[in-house]
Amino acid sequence: MTDYARLLPLAQEAVDLARDLMRTLQPGALTFKGDRDMASEVDYAIERAVRAHLAAKAPDIGFLGEEYGDSGDATALTWALDPVDGTVNFVHGSPLCAISLGLMHGADAVLGVIDLPFLGTRYHAAKGHGAYANNRRIHASRVTDLRDAVVAIGDYAVGTGASGKNTERLAITEQLTRHVQRIRMHGSAAIDLAWLAHGRIDAFIMLSNKPWDTVAGVAVAREAGALVVDLDGTPHSVHAVATIGGNDLLLPSILTLVQRSLERTEPDQG
Template sequence: MYQLDHLADVARKAVRIGHELIKTARPETVTEKTDRDTFTDVDVRIEHEIRAYLAEATPDIGFVGEEEGRSDAAADSAYVWGLDPIDGTANFVHGVPLCGVSLALMQGDRTIAAAVSLPYLELHYSAVAGGGAFVNGKKLSASGTTELSKSIVAIGDYALGEDAAEKNRQRITLTAELAAQIERVRMFGSAAHDLVWLAEGRVDGAIVMSNKTLDLAAGILIAREAGALVLDSSGADHTHASTHTIAATPGIASQLLSLVQSVV
């Protein structure tokens, strides 16, 4: 079987394919998946090219992508690549330079290698389980913040589609509670940004009131390998089956969890 360091290198090379396409291409078509949730021809092209590269580099490993779904090998393989070709597609479409390519190598419910690239910022993040997290070759460490009043917390987008109004009542309540207690609330529009910037210490916490594996898996491993805690709203360690995603530097994790629990 492949060595983990080799697979991490494959992941880094794979996201660079998407990195270059995002930097050099603008969307020609924008297609609606659900209510106000879209994908572009660039999303599809990135997924197609990364899928082809991974099929050649790691033919025994399955693949699942956000736009084209699962490969035939994904059902039988113990290992599966999971790709979000453009995390933050709405930002990309509108020319907002906060979007990224997010790739995770999953073994069952566990992510063992990850790479995230933020093309417009020339930031390349990666991690392997037990091996630390890095950005552009520099080892990452989450912040040492211990007070909510001195913390910046990123929150995920508001809900779209079915039951959005009910879901957003909860999200708006959470936003108000955060605004009353922390230094600043930020909504970047990309879970990849939220989590890798937590790993880098740019933010102190990240809350996503949902759990989409392809959006989150890579960033969660990177955040954890940088020393952050990633929990469900129950307080248990976050898994692919979790309902919510609460990630934070250890010094504010319990405080942030309590705040979320008061809302949900």
């Protein structure tokens, strides 16, 4: 098996650069990418810095960033970066934002570094080597009953088709209110997946999947013992349509709740 951990020092260096920029720069002018979707000057500055650093140190590895897209020739290994995951939070001065740098081998998440610059925590993992928060080993929660579970959900949709997408999200939220201990919406998929790994939440539901949002977090969550799957229960990959996570005992109940909620929102075919 490939030892992806050899690339962790390089990934940590790149995230060090990103963290320093995020902590010292102001958001600056906003670039609107769609309905209620934006990037700050810091998003672009971090991506340029990380992209340049990794290209100089590992030119044979591809790169996919949220703001500037992909670069480099097709390769088995590709970095996936969200320079500011939770841009709206960052712009509003909330500490719930993160830098998310992952590594894909084909469609599989194999390494992740997630830094929470304003909360003083860094998560990292490489396939086969465990998951860590500030260099201390972490494990996913072992909660087994929905009634005891704290479940995080992804942001509601904006932009084209948001109304239909949010009908599904609201149906899931309504069912969660009936069955789980608490619901949380942090506004950052990287934080949700890192906190799933750390046992700070017990499950995570997001009806979307962008590699820059999920690769690092999926790698960290899996190494902490969580399962992360697609909507149909198959293992999560960059091709998944949803990102659903929990431990092996809780996840079946979460997945059933999501699937039944979505069935109720389907139009009557009769």
